[in-house]
Amino acid sequence: ASYQLWGGCFEEEPSNVLRRLNDSLAVDCRLYEEDIRGSKSWAQELHVSGHLSKEDNDSIQEGLCKVEIEIEEEFRRFGRLSDTEEDIHSAVERRLQRHAGEAALRLHTGRSRNDQSATDTRLWMLKSTKNLQAALIDLIAVLVQRAGKEIDIILPGYTHLQRAQPVLWSHFLLSHTWHMRDDVERLEDQHKRLSRCPLGSGALAGCALAIDRHRLARDLGFEGVTQNSMFAVSSRDHIVEFLNWVSLCSIHLSKLAEDLILYSSQEFAFVRFSDQFSTGSSLMPQKRNPDGLELARGAAGLMLGTSFGFSAVLKGLPSTYNKDLQCDKESLFTAYDKLLDCLKVVCGSIKTMEVNKERAESALEPGMLATDLALSLVRRGVPFRRAHHLVGAALRRADTLGVDLQQMSHQEYIAICPEFGCEKELSEVFSWSASIQQYVATGGTSTSSVKDQLDDMNAWIDQI
Numbered sequence: 001a002s003y004q005l006w007g008g009c010f011e012e013e014p015s016n017v018l019r020r021l022n023d024s025l026a027v028d029c030r031l032y033e034e035d036i037r038g039s040k041s042w043a044q045e046l047h048v049s050g051h052l053s054k055e056d057n058d059s060i061q062e063g064l065c066k067v068e069i070e071i072e073e074e075f076r077r078f079g080r081l082s083d084t085e086e087d088i089h090s091a092v093e094r095r096l097q098r099h100a101g102e103a104a105l106r107l108h109t110g111r112s113r114n115d116q117s118a119t120d121t122r123l124w125m126l127k128s129t130k131n132l133q134a135a136l137i138d139l140i141a142v143l144v145q146r147a148g149k150e151i152d153i154i155l156p157g158y159t160h161l162q163r164a165q166p167v168l169w170s171h172f173l174l175s176h177t178w179h180m181r182d183d184v185e186r187l188e189d190q191h192k193r194l195s196r197c198p199l200g201s202g203a204l205a206g207c208a209l210a211i212d213r214h215r216l217a218r219d220l221g222f223e224g225v226t227q228n229s230m231f232a233v234s235s236r237d238h239i240v241e242f243l244n245w246v247s248l249c250s251i252h253l254s255k256l257a258e259d260l261i262l263y264s265s266q267e268f269a270f271v272r273f274s275d276q277f278s279t280g281s282s283l284m285p286q287k288r289n290p291d292g293l294e295l296a297r298g299a300a301g302l303m304l305g306t307s308f309g310f311s312a313v314l315k316g317l318p319s320t321y322n323k324d325l326q327c328d329k330e331s332l333f334t335a336y337d338k339l340l341d342c343l344k345v346v347c348g349s350i351k352t353m354e355v356n357k358e359r360a361e362s363a364l365e366p367g368m369l370a371t372d373l374a375l376s377l378v379r380r381g382v383p384f385r386r387a388h389h390l391v392g393a394a395l396r397r398a399d400t401l402g403v404d405l406q407q408m409s410h411q412e413y414i415a416i417c418p419e420f421g422c423e424k425e426l427s428e429v430f431s432w433s434a435s436i437q438q439y440v441a442t443g444g445t446s447t448s449s450v451k452d453q454l455d456d457m458n459a460w461i462d463q464i
């Protein structure tokens with residue numbers, strides 16, 4: 001027997017090198033469960049709509065169950081399939097012939113690998129994206145838990161990586177959860193487009209047999225059907241959407257990783273990672289490296305490449321099925337596997353790290369209260385732009401005197417502007433926590449608004 005299902009009009013076998021390029025079993029064998037499910041529903045629909053006898057359907061259903069057990073066993077024992085077929089669809093059909101004999105030859109009636117492959121991939125995505133969503137929610141929950149427990153720790157907030165204003169550590173942790181919560185919602189938005197069943201679209205023209213595609217789609221757990229067969233076998237928009245989503249999601253992980261990598265360096269030392277999520281150096285015995293987070297940061301670059309690369313495959317393709325589309329699975333699986341690992345590593349790193357409150361607070365310096373000093377003038381009626389200038393003058397004066405803003409005497413301030421207030425009022429500006437507690441408007445860093453964020457996040461986690 002020739003190796004391909006389609007060998008009828010060929011006299012020679014394809015060349016080995018073409019086979020190597022063309023064969024996709026090593027990649028798409030991951031779809032075996034979906035392929036078998038799809039075939040079961042297809043046979044059932046052929047039977048119910050009068051195109052397949054009860055006996056043949058029964059043999060096919062039983063045969064497919066055996067094929068599934070057999071494939072699972074092979075994966076368990078060898079981690080791969082030994083078939084010489086070109087793809088998972090051919091492998092399942094060929095194996096079915098061994099169990100169901102003649103009946104197996106009727107399974108592909110009215111079906112093409114084009115609609116079959118599109119269906120398998122969508123089914124796999126519907127199943128697998130749930131794991132990404134769960135891992136993302138775990139990460140959000142860990143950040144939220146830490147934020148709740150460590151709500152009062154203060155650290156410098158940075159812009160341009162320069163000390164800017166004091167903020168709560170919990171506010172910083174929560175800032176990352178808002179990116180991730182949007183990621184969860186963006187993934188959900190894709191679901192309704194993903195959940196349309198292409199099966200029954202044939203190679204491109206549709207299905208010539210009277211079948212009920214809605215019933216078929218329901219049986220497979222889809223929410224609806226694709227409404228155009230040429231679109232159904234051609235579209236990989238759901239893959240592009242997903243890969244773009246993975247890129248954005250990994251950019252968020254990269255940002256969080258970068259913050260923590262920096263904070264774990266000896267110069268900052270705000271955090272220390274657990275042994276479980278640190279690695280050493282083969283040469284320098286003292287090293288504790290945040291390799292996991294670095295790899296998560298690096299993965300964002302790779303994901304961007306995967307996403308961009310697959311979009312480039314689609315650009316310039318004509319309508320309906322072209323073999324270029326077979327690449328979709330490699331990009332899909334690569335992105336999925338990498339992101340899932342990164343989510344888990346980032347989650348584990350954060351869950352098990354220690355935060356050093358004293359170090360974080362010792363990195364604060366009075367210059368970070370310059371904005372508050374300006375605000376104290378504003379409260380006494382000075383226009384903000386002028387207040388900004390006056391504090392600038394105070395900073396220059398302090399610099400000349402070789403002191404910081406807090407050390408500079410009250411007289412020096414009054415000489416610059418009497419609105420700096422009495423000595424007591426001035427000294428009250430120099431409190432990290434008083435500074436932080438001013439930011440009470442929604443979204444600010446005060447304890448009260450961080451508590452509101454926590455409540456909101458916890459409620460969201462509970463309903464998701």
Ligand code: ARG
Pocket residue numbers: 024028087113114117321323325326
């Ligand atoms: N393995 C292919 C894929 O995943 C499906 C095969 C369609 N082949 C064909 N010659 N039309 O895209």
